[in-house]
Amino acid sequence: MDLNTVTALHRPRTRDEIGPFQAGDAFLAGGTALFAAPDPALSRLIDLPALNWPPVTLTADGLEIAATCTFAELEEASLPPRLSALAARCCGALYGSFKVRAAATIGGNLCTALAAAPMAAFAVALDAEMLIWRADGTARTLPAREFILAPTRTRLGTGELLRSILVPACNMDLRWAFRRIALNELGRSAALVIGTQDGAGRFGLTITASTPRPVRLDFPALPDAETLLAALDAAVSPVGWYDDVHGDPLWRAHMTRLFAQQIRSELTGEAA
The missing domain is CATH 3.30.43 (Uridine Diphospho-n-acetylenolpyruvylglucosamine Reductase; domain 2)
Structure with a gap:
């Protein structure tokens, strides 16, 4: 347009x-x-691409993803196997064709802040930090889980710019399980849930698309089914279930709870 x-x-x-x-x-x-x-x-x-930021940079501290990195560039980047596979699943969840993924950027997806933004799920699941350039020439960081406030609303102030998404090295080899559903095969996500587990057994559950903003739950170990569902309902209660043409909130709630249980079963090795 x-x-x-x-x-x-x-x-x-x-x-x-x-x-x-x-x-x-x-x-x-x-x-x-x-x-x-x-x-x-x-x-x-x-025009931010004129700044020529490298799309992805691997360092001893972890992974830096430039806000101008496209979905296609992230999918094609040489990353550790588990991280690469999760990036591919999240990139594939974008509502758009391969032509869109060749132009759409990671930062743009986050800053647009739609409930179904797959890069929000990716960043929050990896417990990433957002590097933000302030208008006064300084910078600040913010946990990815706090970046989106509501659909189309973020914590960026006037003149602030998302520079990079920073994934810590300790989270680049997490075990993970991924679930997503939409009203049709190529539709916008109605629920996108990612479970992660680190080497110490700590478990994280990230809920997006079915809620107005990302919701993250953390446990010292994989919880039992009852504990997981109780914590999920308590965490979602303040923001509620999302309601738009891409899915009824009661259906989103049902699918999110089901996915949470499937993810728990997958990561414990139980039959889903």
Whole structure:
């Protein structure tokens, strides 16, 4: 869709060149969401790919995923086997064709903050940190589980920019189990649940798509079925079950509880 109120495109090569954020500005990464609907308030786009950030960087501290990394680049990156497989499953959950995945960015998916954003599930399941550039030239980090407040709302302030998603090295080889459902095979996720377990036995359950914002549960070890469901209901209660055309909230709740039990069974080696 044309953004016919935009009169300028700014292409910074360095952070200093980004300059002050002004009324009417928007950061442009892949553009698959930005160009999907008219926005008469926009007058200037700041082109982030011009900064030429490496899509993924592996260090001793872990994995850094640039906000401008596309879904296709993340899928094709050389990552540890378990992490690579989880990235592929989450990238495949994007509501869009392979053409969209070649343009859509990890940061854009997170900042658009839809309930079904698969990169929210990926980042929260890996207990990642978000590196945020402030408008004043400083930076801050924020746990991924706290980044999205509600559909289309994040903790980014005016002029703040998501720079990277930081996955700690200790979470790059987690055992995991993945469940997802949509109303049709290529539809937007109605429930996306990921369970993870580290080498010490600690268990995490990440719930997205069926709730308005990501919900994360943590346990020192795999809980029994009753404990898991009680904790799930208590964690979801403050935000409620999501209700839109992609799924009835009661159905989402049922499928999320079922997936949680299947994931627990898979990670304990029980019959699902």
